[in-house]
Amino acid sequence: MIKLDRPQKPAYLTHAKVTELTAKFKADGSSVWRKPEITDPLIKASHKKCAYCECKLQEKDSYMEVEHFRHKDKYNDDVVKWENLVPSCKRCNGKKGTHDVVIEPIVEPFNMDPSDHLYLQMVYFRDHDDVGKATIETLDLNNYKRMVLPRFYITGQIERNIFAIEQALEAYTNTPSVRRKNGLIRILTDTLLECQPNSEFAATAATFLHLNPSYATLCAAMKAGNLWDEELEKLHQLSEAIRLV
Ligand SMILES: [Zn+2]
Structure with missing residues (x-):
């Protein structure tokens, strides 16, 4: 995991559009974040890699998924909130599931420097603190x-x-x-x-x-x-x- 810079919010995500897409998600649960206006800048910002495990995306069996840092079941108002979206692989998105980062924070590489919380021993990730430990366990980074x-x-x-x-x-x-x-x-x-x-x-x-x-x-x-x-x-x-x- 490396520190990433979050790009500017896409012009597409106006206040009115965010309100419209959020209401649609709440009404029918549809994947309102699956729009190139949202996914293209995310994948570019993560160098076409999963922001968590750094596997390459958009190659065979590893298409990008939009991971909701505060999970969308509980925090459904943040379903297209730009600061809540993280480009991820299917594996990491699935592992994180409904983990509640508000209660047990993990590293969000657009906001936090992973090296403040994680280090490498041989080829295993180790933690500097509770955030690092929760990150390793939630994302199963030592699988x-x-x-x-x-x-x-x-x-x-x-x-x-x-x-x-x-x-x-x-x-x-x-x-x-x-x-x-x-x-x-x-x-x-x-x-x-x-x-x-x-x-x-x-x-x-x-x-x-x-x-x-x-x-x-x-x-x-x-x-x-x-x-x-x-x-x-x-x-x-x-x-x-x-x-x-
Ligand atoms: Zn991953």
């Missing part, structure tokens, strides 16, 4: 098959990349050449691209990378060898900002 296994995969991939970068750096240091330098920077760039806000499971990837002592050593060596450029620095900083610590 082994659906959540933990993909984190094992992505962190394994990053570990392999770090090893490849170390080898490429050693080869370049022993026998410098433009081709070796470009190859080295390419692997590091690709690795950092896996840790950006728009990458699947980015919080896990970014945390694993930045807590890895080998990565810190590599960064220092590349800076000392004038192999660090503006693009790498930008990707490095963006990934550092979303880690869970």
Whole structure:
């Protein structure tokens, strides 16, 4: 889970439209929030990922659902309230169900920084406080098959990349050449691209990378060898900002 910025309320959601859609939902229970004027800005704001678990949306078997942070059965006046809508995968929406966030708050990534409440130990989410604990349990964020296994995969991939970068750096240091330098920077760039806000499971990837002592050593060596450029620095900083610590 990473911090997200909620976009401006769509012009479509005027006071009159919100009143009309809310009345319709109360009358017949229809999915009045399923409008591109509402769903398009939500999915864009979450980088086409579930705002909770960071799986990619709009791909096979994972279409976006609009999750009502204050659940719509009890808080039916908020059914199209912009600040109450969160882009989510079917799994997270289903897990959260009718959990009452007013009584037991969980992390709402548009309003709260997940790293204030959650951190990563190995590939398991752990909590800093009651909000973090309620978030993990409500969304079942440590479900082994659906959540933990993909984190094992992505962190394994990053570990392999770090090893490849170390080898490429050693080869370049022993026998410098433009081709070796470009190859080295390419692997590091690709690795950092896996840790950006728009990458699947980015919080896990970014945390694993930045807590890895080998990565810190590599960064220092590349800076000392004038192999660090503006693009790498930008990707490095963006990934550092979303880690869970
Ligand atoms: Zn999800």
